[in-house]
Amino acid sequence: MSYSEQSLSERLADDIVEIIRSERLGPGDVLASSRELARRFEVTTPTVREALRRLEATGVVEFRHGSGTYVGPGVDRRLLANPHLPRSTRESVLELVEARLVVEPVIAALAARTRVPEAVEKLEAASVNALYPPRESLRQAAHFHVALAAASGNALLRETVEALFHVRAREQVEIRHRYNDRARDHAEHVEIFEAVRDGDAAAAERLTREHLTAIRDAVVAAEFPEADR
Structure with missing residues (x-):
């Protein structure tokens, strides 16, 4: 699978969520490494990291220093926050x-x-x-x-x-x-x-x-x- 440049990290983030769901991973389960995900989706490792940062902002994944990337509590939420919303009014x-x-x-x-x-x-x-x-x-x-x-x-x-x-x-x-x-x-x-x-x-x-x-x-x-x- 490959992607065009438009909304690359956004669409990759969606596909990572689909992996979590299809493999029935839950909060605390380890996710594939950035390198493995890059190979799977035929993208660069920095692109994967950007997608994971988007998911980290909504609690879908968590980074643990020296340990890896894990499924976060946000994966079970029906609604997820948009970290790119404008400031509150x-x-x-x-x-x-x-x-x-x-x-x-x-x-x-x-x-x-x-x-x-x-x-x-x-x-x-x-x-x-x-x-x-x-x-x-x-x-x-x-x-x-x-x-x-x-x-x-x-x-x-x-x-x-x-x-x-x-x-x-x-x-x-x-x-x-x-x-x-x-x-x-x-x-x-x-x-x-x-x-x-x-x-x-x-x-x-x-x-x-x-x-x-x-x-x-x-x-x-x-x-x-x-x-x-």
Whole structure:
């Protein structure tokens, strides 16, 4: 198989994903070396490395120094982030907040009704993340709202919330910059956790909606670059 120069690394990246799927490789499995992939697709090794860097940016593969290239956790995601999107705008950040307002209050109510002990413990542990500064990476740390979705007991809801944060990772970083009162953020997370722990579905839903509404208001009031208005 050979390629024209147009979108070479992009198309090669797609074919590497197909190899991962056809060979049923999962997170942590080793991938063929760059040299082997170059021979297989009749391209240069630098072209393979560029394709792998594209996949690394979305978590589909991981580089381990001195060990090789491995399948990453992103291979199982239904949605993948585009690392080449333009910088976040007020509108794109608000899109994320509005999407979260649609799904997360209902998820919080379901979590309060479900109350799986292990998931509730993880939710309490995740609540402290609000105290730390936002990360500038597309790779997200364990997140309170992902843990909240996991506590619902519905794997698809957890994947949906996780995908929102992954696909709109830059917007989530912007949210944490604009909603930057760490103590307030943490206190609101603790209130949501306590409602879930106590099995108060109505309170969990209301508190989550109020929390996200406050975030939306902060984004609306924040200053964004003039070009993004």
